[in-house]
Amino acid sequence: MNLSPAQLDRIAYRRRQTVISVLIAAASTLVVGVLLAVGLTGAPGWDRVRASFFDLDVARDALPDVAAGLWLNVRLLVFCALGALALGLLIALLRTLRGPVFFPVRALATGYTYTFRGLPLIIVLYVLTLGVPGLRLQGMPSVLVLGGIALVITYAGYLAEVFRAGIESVHPSQLAAARSLGLTYRQTMRHVVLPQAIRRVAPPLLNDTVALQKDVGLVSLAGPIDAVRAAQISTAETFNYTPYIVAGVLFVLLAMPLIAVTDWVTLRAARRQS
Amino acid sequence: MILSVQGVRKVFGSQVVLSSLDLDVDEHQVVALIGASGSGKSTLLRCVNLLEEIDDGMIWLDGSHITDPRVNPDKVRQRIGIVFQSYNLFPHMTVLENVILAPVRVHGRSSKEATDAAREWLTRVGLGDKADAYPDRLSGGQQQRVAIVRALINSPRLLLLDEVTSALDPELVGEVLSMIRDLKGEGMTMVLATHEMGFARQVADRVCFLDGGKVLEQGPPEQVFGDPREPRTRQFLSRIIEAGRL
Numbered sequence: 001m002n003l004s005p006a007q008l009d010r011i012a013y014r015r016r017q018t019v020i021s022v023l024i025a026a027a028s029t030l031v032v033g034v035l036l037a038v039g040l041t042g043a044p045g046w047d048r049v050r051a052s053f054f055d056l057d058v059a060r061d062a063l064p065d066v067a068a069g070l071w072l073n074v075r076l077l078v079f080c081a082l083g084a085l086a087l088g089l090l091i092a093l094l095r096t097l098r099g100p101v102f103f104p105v106r107a108l109a110t111g112y113t114y115t116f117r118g119l120p121l122i123i124v125l126y127v128l129t130l131g132v133p134g135l136r137l138q139g140m141p142s143v144l145v146l147g148g149i150a151l152v153i154t155y156a157g158y159l160a161e162v163f164r165a166g167i168e169s170v171h172p173s174q175l176a177a178a179r180s181l182g183l184t185y186r187q188t189m190r191h192v193v194l195p196q197a198i199r200r201v202a203p204p205l206l207n208d209t210v211a212l213q214k215d216v217g218l219v220s221l222a223g224p225i226d227a228v229r230a231a232q233i234s235t236a237e238t239f240n241y242t243p244y245i246v247a248g249v250l251f252v253l254l255a256m257p258l259i260a261v262t263d264w265v266t267l268r269a270a271r272r273q274s
Numbered sequence: 275m276i277l278s279v280q281g282v283r284k285v286f287g288s289q290v291v292l293s294s295l296d297l298d299v300d301e302h303q304v305v306a307l308i309g310a311s312g313s314g315k316s317t318l319l320r321c322v323n324l325l326e327e328i329d330d331g332m333i334w335l336d337g338s339h340i341t342d343p344r345v346n347p348d349k350v351r352q353r354i355g356i357v358f359q360s361y362n363l364f365p366h367m368t369v370l371e372n373v374i375l376a377p378v379r380v381h382g383r384s385s386k387e388a389t390d391a392a393r394e395w396l397t398r399v400g401l402g403d404k405a406d407a408y409p410d411r412l413s414g415g416q417q418q419r420v421a422i423v424r425a426l427i428n429s430p431r432l433l434l435l436d437e438v439t440s441a442l443d444p445e446l447v448g449e450v451l452s453m454i455r456d457l458k459g460e461g462m463t464m465v466l467a468t469h470e471m472g473f474a475r476q477v478a479d480r481v482c483f484l485d486g487g488k489v490l491e492q493g494p495p496e497q498v499f500g501d502p503r504e505p506r507t508r509q510f511l512s513r514i515i516e517a518g519r520l
């Protein structure tokens with residue numbers, strides 16, 4: 001293939017520009033890094049801060065307990081995310097039902113989303129983990145499960161609204177096309193509306209899952225020991241804050257794949273729109 | 275008689291769109307609905323397919339009363355195909371998946387059987403190589419032909435076509451029209467709303483002019499286009515001629 005001189009010139013120019021940008025980026029990153037390091041380590045209190053936040057021995061000792069706590073976070077996250085997605089989808093679907101027969105269901109579903117989006121999670125958590133066991137019912141689930149349920153019902157309120165926005169974003173002509181082929185309302189939802197709706201709202205759904213990942217730790221308010229609570233216990237024993245840093249690092253590491261997936265899905269959705 | 279529309283009335287709010295409209299369609303007949311924009315052509319087709327509820331009158335399909343509230347509309351729609359101006363293919367499904375959705379989910383055919391039938395249909399209309407493409411990779415004319423195949427694969431008794439070429443670039447109109455011409459050759463019963471007067475003249479056995487919520491005038495194309503009886507029809511046609519569409 002023979003390119004014209006003009007095209008060759010364009011390619012050469014763009015290549016030069018790319019090299020220059022990379023050099024500038026590298027230089028500025030280096031400058032900022034050095035300034036930060038000098039500023040931090042040169043601060044008058046740096047030695048004290050390093051001893052109480054970045055003590056390697058304390059970190060090594062705290063790691064097993066904090067990691068055990070994190071395992072609880074992970075299990076809760078999986079259980080709660082699945083539960084909240086399922087319940088949220090169900091509530092969203094109930095809100096879309098039309099016709100007077102469904103008025104009560106619709107009203108209940110609407111009331112649900114209003115209540116649980118307005119109610120602070122902490123209150124739901126306390127009511128379920130501290131109040132409900134007080135009923136002394138037979139077969140009462142553990143505090144951990146109750147805490148999980150509190151998270152599920154709260155997050156389902158948010159997720160239901162996300163799902164509903166997705167369902168409503170599917171154009172009515174898609175419903176008409178599906179119904180005209182003889183599909184029932186349920187088949188239309190299942191095969192035509194929901195697949196399109198969920199694709200569109202995947203980014204906000206995943207965002208809420210990232211937020212949930214941070215909120216699952218709140219069950220420790222009722223007793224179960226999660227990563228942050230484990231770090232707190234270690235800190236109380238050693239009078240050293242390093243365990244918190246350990247927990248923080250573990251949390252970020254745990255969140256990274258989820259956040260990366262969210263970004264990737266968001267990007268893909270944005271490309272599909274254009 | 276396959277379709278009989280008797281005294282149908284349809285209102286949107288305070289606007290009367292159809293008022294005691296009558297229309298009969300015999301087997302193997304092709305009926306063209308013409309009329310100004312907003313005269314109710316789409317509404318009539320949507321009423322026949324039970325996508326809109328009528329406010330009075332009756333619609334009969336194959337001798338059964340389909341606007342009886344005790345009739346399951348899903349069952350009625352299985353016997354009628356409709357194709358829309360804007361294709362309305364399902365964007366998250368491939369061409370093949372679009373076509374086999376109803377045969378598999380509604381008509382209970384096996385996926386294999388439906389796929390074979392779909393491939394045969396797609397090949398026949400020159401889209402054999404597009405079976406696994408997504409709709410957004412197809413031209414408007416190709417999408418519309420897929421939409422027609424999607425409706426036809428269920429062997430409907432009656433095919434409704436609502437301005438199926440209006441959204442197409444002029445050079446793509448021909449491929450869709452020739453497909454409809456072939457269907458007429460095979461004896462498909464069709465009701466089509468159209469702006470393509472030339473095409474209506476060629477393919478229709480009868481042309482119905484909708485005005486004021488009624489079929490104001492109907493007859494063979496030569497008569498309606500050549501020697502319209504009603505002044506309103508004449509006025510409509512002369513406007514069309516001015517716009518260069520006849």
Ligand SMILES: Nc1ncnc2c1ncn2[C@@H]1O[C@H](COP(=O)(O)OP(=O)(O)O)[C@@H](O)[C@H]1O
Binds near residue numbers: 291312316317
């Ligand atoms: N869903 C609807 N709600 C309110 N008005 C409608 C609706 N559908 C159609 N109409 C009105 O009914 C009239 C007839 O529309 P339509 O059947 O689409 O006409 P045509 O297809 O002949 O152009 C128009 O005035 C239109 O605004």
Ligand SMILES: [Mg+2]
Binds near residue numbers: 315316436437
């Ligand atoms: Mg129309």
